[in-house]
Amino acid sequence: MTKETEDFSSSSKCAMVIYPDLRERSRSSCNPEARLEETIGLALAIKLKIVHSSVLHLREIRPSTLFGQGQVSLLKSYVAEKDVDLLILGSSLTPVQQRNLEKALRCKVIDRTALILEIFGARARTAEGRLQVELAALMYQRSRLVRSWTHLERQRGGLGFIGGPGETQLEMDRRLISQRIIKLKKELEDVKRTRSLHRQARKRVPYAVVALVGYTNAGKSTLFNRLTRADVFAEDLLFATLDPTMRIVKLPSGKEIILSDTVGFISDLPAHLIASFRATLEEVLEADLIVHVRDISHTETLNQKQEVIKVLEELELSEALEKNFIEVLNKIDLISEPVQALFISPDSIPLSALTGQGVEVLLKRIEEKLGEQHRIAEVIVPLSAGEKLAWFYQHGEVLSRRDEKDGIHLSVRLSPENWMRYRKIKLH
Template sequence: MTPVLSKRATRGAPERRSPEARLDEAVGLAAAIDLEVVFQATVPLSEIRPATYLGTGKVEEIEGVVRAEAVDLVFFDAALSPVQQRNLEKAWSTKVVDRTALILEIFGTRARTKEGTLQVELAHLNYQRSRLVRSWTHLERQRGGFGFLGGPGETQIEADRRLIGERIVRIEKELEQVKRTRGLHRKSRKKVPYPVVALVGYTNAGKSTLFNRLTRAEVMAQDLLFATLDPTLRAVALPHGTRIILSDTVGFISELPTQLVAAFRATLEEVLEADVILHVRDISHPDTEAQAADVADVLTDLGVDPQPGGRVVEVWNKIDRLSPEEREQVANQVQRLASLDGPVPVSALTGEGTDDLLALIEQRITSDRVTVEVTLPAEDGEGLGWLYRHGEVLERSTDEAGAVHVALRLPPDRAHLVARRFGARRVHPL
């Protein structure tokens, strides 16, 4: 597959990124789905043409490139209307996809869990329905993705509104069942006093590499956009024994298709309920500030206050890529912002700074917890097990009479449960 990448800059609202940075990201999107880029360009526009998006001269210029390079696909890093897409395909005699279609294709090839697959297919169908009648292959495809890019052995089926609508209804019912199951899992986790810490960040910021570093897991971590799509959970022991559940999530991106924002909201429920949210930033990226602003926008849309000092802690990743001068600048910035409990500079690749990060997480998790002391008869094994299930046991000892003394830390709302079960005289705040 050999695409032409066309990147645009238009007059109007100010861009967070330079045209060159947007083009680099567009090339990254193509690379994420193994497309060979034979031509790339930024196209400045004074106005958007309703029929072809680009002006006539630019359409003819790109037509020459398409013919000279025998291009199979043109990726347009913008949202094209059905009419614009159809007219450009006719003018260039090749397949044309816009930003939404390509991101959906990437998600379609990466989703692994049932929930992820259903969510992507729902987003794909909503996208197709917005195009009235298009070709789709989700029932008969022989490869990953959703057929936007075509492929050998695929059959294209003309889908009408009724067929798409019926499939959407079925998927939504299946998703509801999956969400109920996830809800039950979250409810069962709440019975165990493990706080949830969620990783969020711009795609390719290094979340999965950091997740692997902290959990010693082997989640897919590659230098690709959207390397992680499905949420992954692992238990982690912090320096002083506190256990947490760490959640890795899908990476955010600017101008995420609205269909995917809605479809992946369930995936981000772990973020909504997290006790601490780690906003992982690629501090070495030239557009790190713009990426951080995009992540803040998504968090705000989800109802999460993105400002540091609340639940959000900024993690400045990839410091191993910085020059000595840049590292010094970052150190000065960190010192100025230290009062906000962050940011924490780390290298997920080398492990530098991760001990400081774990210590900060533990400090945030335990800052509002109550420490109590409980004395149990030697024969009360059931009560001892109950304490281990409902609190974080810090110390345990047995006196000469056989009584068991347990010091444990737990959320304030659980302290009364301990008092009620073991008697107020046996519970003493330390």
Template sequence: MKEHARPITRAWVIHPEIVGADRARDPELALEEAVSLAHALPDLEVAGAQVVRLRKPDAGRLFGKGKREELKEAITAAEADLVLVDGPLTPVQQRNLEKAWDIKILDRTGLILEIFSDRAATREGVLQVEMAALSYQRTRLVRAWTHLERQRGGLGFVGGPGETQIEADRRAIDEQLVRLRRQLEKVVKTRTLHRAARAKVPFPIVALVGYTNAGKSTLFNRLTGADVMAKDMLFATLDPTMRRVVLPGGGAEVILSDTVGFISDLPTELVAAFRATLEEVLEADLICHVRDISHPESAAQGRDVATILESLGVKDTVPQIEIWNKIDRLEDEARAAAMTQAARQDGVQALSAVTGQGIDDLVTAVSQALAEVRHLSDVHLGFDEGRKRAWLFQKDLVEDERQTEDGFDLTVRWTARQEQQFEDM
């Protein structure tokens, strides 16, 4: 039986800009990103968008009386069903604005949660989104919680059965959170077992990270031949995708991981909710930070990614390659300048994942970076292979050793070069 599509919701997007605030971002570009976020949901249609400058935010309604009335006229004229405020709203502000405008309102956190819910593909991802959504909505208690009964699809903030204004029971939410935590613990245990098994595979993990829409999935597809969704859309990838791949040109064999895109002003509860999804980055032997070099705020986006990596606990010792992607979108002169600048810097590669320009140089750089990266392997040696065993201990490569009936089982941590030396003995 064919599932009925949810009705299209017309949204009015507002980016509040506080006059005099120390902002690193261009408000018009921030609005553009907010509109892209709205487009990331298939059942949202953007009816209009505007930057609203505020001298001083109203504690109870965010906007002053005159601005509220002006916005209500624009929203009504556009026949919008939903207002998206690109920033945090307190529960009081949300309720007051909904009453004043007689329309549903979603702030940035709510919208990102809705997108996460729509995209989450793994069981762990779905559970984490539901927990984040429950924690977020617990203080609001203005929506029906019927969406929790649904098996898939959005969270119900936009359209669907979750739109009715029904007071939710806090105790029911807390019980639901306890149930979800138990389910998540089981899923995480299974995932830990999978990761432990993968750690024994003698292939280094290369994680692609970057600001959302930087082109990670397109690069992933270029390197692996995988058919991962790669659209010009924010959050096109949500759950990590792993592929074992031999790098082109006879390069190293690696496990390549494509991760969820980062974004500025990502609420801390969402970073926490997706920490496990980003665990692949913590396990990585090499991190490739993909930047959209054609974006006007590429440098600021890069800083946001670096900040989130630091908050996740990624160590400075993990080697990184910075990838300047989308050079095909630059004018000839700018593209030549970017290529020259990248060539002069250590650990920077300029390329186009779409056209393939610069991919060979990236593969070479990845292979070189991994040459000195250590990875775990299980090695079995017979009692007659004392010379090999002595060599491993002499090089301080043995992490664990167990004697068996016919020899020794060893867990060693070594570089690809050391492994090859061992094989050649």
């Protein structure tokens, strides 16, 4: 399959996107056409001008160049004909394959990981986000010392994987990179401790935390903005959100919760990249409820769901997926057939974050789910035990109070965590 792609950008850098599809792999559920489109979406997210894109089917992987000699010649003709500055491959490349392809094609070549890192480098806004991006990029770069490292030159944002002649080049050896990695990990540990303190402070308020998760570009930030009336960056771009954002949301009953918008997931994300962003994903680990936002209009929606579930399971959230989990089917305004015809679970909530349709249903479901987690304790607090009485008011929701001669009779709704604390310290 070959196609010419419309110029979506005013950028002068001409890019060609190729998805290498191994015949054996093509028998799997992975759709090579969809993977190609996803890679194009990643390239467009940083304003590259796509002049050609195609799927190339491989009988086998060549260790030296990935492609066979005939396909390398074909790519070389595309590069010359389209005046291509950059070849983007929608799969991983070894350093040797990357170097040999650059020599043969006489243009810069990057793989999917480098492209994702470039987007992360251009989008990260907070200090934590920048630390995470640099750590992931350094770990990726450590095995590719044949190339120049340009992340210190930020004239146009990004991490410099795509940068051409004229940019400042700084060659770093393995020892210097390793030292920087150690330093970054220490800094991220400090960030981790700070976030932990913030979470402890929130627990004392206390607010339940609801985390939005989902495949990149599923509409999480649009839904977040709709629910919180915030103005988080939300566009029809892959990885529009990188830094975690939290806001207070009022439920139908008037009760307030904290809603967290997280980085979008994507298929085949390298392990070191997930590890580097673990601090961001810790908001999911600490959440009382996970809301999985799916783009129901996407042709690969089921595969995207599986990728998200796989990452959540890697974060050891299997139990939460069974109990404290809501599935949202977003972008119903983009589909013509009824949602019921898509073989979706009846427990899923169809909505449109763009129009607001179904949002009230989601808020009610969130309230119901959080309510299911709480337990009601009937306690008698001695009249002289002011601290114990204050504990219940601070950590629970007092449903009723009766002052009697034998003490203060309370009916209190407690979260699972505070229920365990209540049982442990035997406040009753």
